[in-house]
Amino acid sequence: MNIHLVSGGCGFVGRNMVKRLLKTTNDKVFVVDDLSIGRHPSEWLDEFTSKNFKDIEIIGKDERFYFWKGDFRDFLFAFRSNPRFIQEKYDLNFDRFSDVFHFAAIVGGRLKIDGDPLMVGLDLSIDSEFFYWLTRHKPKRVLYPSSSAAYPTSLQTEAGAIQLREGDIDFKKNLGTPDMTYGWTKLTGEFLAQIAASHYGIHIVCIRPFSGYGEDQELSYPVPAIALRAAKKENPFEVWGSGKQGRDFVHIDDIIDLIFILLDNVGDGSAYNIGSGKLTSFLDLIKVFTSFAGYNPTIKPLLDKPVGVHSRYCDMSLVKEKFGWMPKISLEEGMRRVYEAAKKKS
Numbered sequence: 435m436n437i438h439l440v441s442g443g444c445g446f447v448g449r450n451m452v453k454r455l456l457k458t459t460n461d462k463v464f465v466v467d468d469l470s471i472g473r474h475p476s477e478w479l480d481e482f483t484s485k486n487f488k489d490i491e492i493i494g495k496d497e498r499f500y501f502w503k504g505d506f507r508d509f510l511f512a513f514r515s516n517p518r519f520i521q522e523k524y525d526l527n528f529d530r531f532s533d534v535f536h537f538a539a540i541v542g543g544r545l546k547i548d549g550d551p552l553m554v555g556l557d558l559s560i561d562s563e564f565f566y567w568l569t570r571h572k573p574k575r576v577l578y579p580s581s582s583a584a585y586p587t588s589l590q591t592e593a594g595a596i597q598l599r600e601g602d603i604d605f606k607k608n609l610g611t612p613d614m615t616y617g618w619t620k621l622t623g624e625f626l627a628q629i630a631a632s633h634y635g636i637h638i639v640c641i642r643p644f645s646g647y648g649e650d651q652e653l654s655y656p657v658p659a660i661a662l663r664a665a666k667k668e669n670p671f672e673v674w675g676s677g678k679q680g681r682d683f684v685h686i687d688d689i690i691d692l693i694f695i696l697l698d699n700v701g702d703g704s705a706y707n708i709g710s711g712k713l714t715s716f717l718d719l720i721k722v723f724t725s726f727a728g729y730n731p732t733i734k735p736l737l738d739k740p741v742g743v744h745s746r747y748c749d750m751s752l753v754k755e756k757f758g759w760m761p762k763i764s765l766e767e768g769m770r771r772v773y774e775a776a777k778k779k780s
C-alpha cells in the first residue's frame with residue numbers, strides 16, 4: 435500500500451497536490467498542517483465527510499485521506515521517540531512513506547518576506563528537522579520545493595535582469611545573494627537536499643517555482659487580489675510600486691504536472707525551474723484582468739509598498755530539453771480561470 439505524506443497539505447500548492455493524488459491514484463494521503471495559513475479540508479474538498487480518530491481526521495468516503503492538525507516539527511519529533519509511531523498509533527500497515535511532498539513553510543507575500551524576515555527564517559528550523567527525519571525514515575521519493583527566490587538578486591535588477599537558468603546557482607562556485615531570509619532558507623534547503631542524496635542515498639528532487647498562481651490562491655498574493663479588484667471594477671486601480679516590475683507566472687496545474695515528471699526522473703537533489711519563461715509586468719497583468727472586466731482604469735502607483743526585485747523570470751530550456759516539458763496553460767487561459775473565480779466572490 436502506498437501512503438504519501440504532504441506537509442503543508444492545506445496550503446495553496448499542498449491542497450492542489452492532495453486533490454491530484456486523490457484523483458489520479460488509489461493511494462492514501464497523510465497530510466500534516468497547522469492551519470496557520472492553510473484551510474481545513476472541509477473548505478476545499480468537493481465531497482467532504484470525516485471522522486475523528488486519535489488526534490487525526492480520516493476524510494472521504496473511501497477513507498484514504500488522513501489529516502493531522504499540528505506543527506510539522508512536532509510530527510517529526512514524534513518519530514524520534516518512536517520511528518513507528520504512525521503505524522502503531524493509527525493502525526496503518528505500511529513500511530515507510532512513498533512520496534513525500536514538503537510544502538509546510540512560512541511563505542506569505544512580499545509584505546511578510548520584507549516585513550517579518552525572522553518569522554520567515556523559522557523555515558530553517560522546519561527544514562532542518564525535515565531533512566534529518568528523511569535520513570532516518572528514508573521515504574521512497576521526496577520533493578523539496580525551493581523557490582525562484584533562491585537565485586541571486588543581482589541577476590534580477592532593472593538594468594540587468596536575465597532569464598534565470600538552473601546553473602546560475604552553483605554550490606561549487608560563488609552563489610550570490612538570494613532574496614531575503616526566504617531565499618536563504620530555500621538555498622540552504624537545496625544544499626541539504628544534495629547532501630541527503632549524496633550522503634544518505636535519498637531519492638530527492640528540488641523545484642524552483644516562479645510565481646505560481648491559481649483560482650484558489652490566498653488573497654495576500656497579487657494575482658487573485660488584482661483579479662478581485664478588477665472584478666469589482668476598481669478605478670483608479672492601485673498597483674504596488676510603479677507596476678513595471680515583472681514576474682514569471684505559472685499556473686498551479688502546470689506546477690503539479692512537472693513535479694511528477696521530475697520525481698520520476700531526478701533523484702540526486704538537483705533543482706529545476708518551473709515557470710513559463712515569460713516576463714509579465716504588473717501593469718500588463720492589470721491590463722489582462724481589466725480587459726476581462728471590460729474597462730480601462732487610471733493606474734495609481736503606490737510607491738511606499740514593497741515590490742521586491744525588478745524582474746524575475748526563467749529560462750525553461752533545460753526542462754524542455756531533458757523532459758520535453760513546457761507549461762500547457764497560457765497566461766490568458768490561466769488568468770481567465772482566476773478571473774472567473776474572483777467574479778463569484780465580488
Ligand SMILES: NC(=O)c1ccc[n+]([C@@H]2O[C@H](COP(=O)([O-])OP(=O)(O)OC[C@H]3O[C@@H](n4cnc5c(N)ncnc54)[C@H](O)[C@@H]3O)[C@@H](O)[C@H]2O)c1
Nearest residue numbers: 442444445446447467468470471472505506538539579646
Ligand atoms: N506558490 C508558489 O508560487 C511558490 C513558489 C515558490 C516556492 N513555493 C514553495 O512551495 C511551498 C508551498 O507554498 P504555498 O504557496 O502552498 O504556501 P502556503 O502558505 O499556501 O502553504 C504553506 C502551508 O504550510 C502550513 N504550515 C506553515 N508552517 C507550518 C508548520 N510549522 N507545521 C505545519 N504546517 C505549517 C500552512 O498552514 C500552509 O497551509 C513553500 O515551501 C513555498 O516556499 C511556492
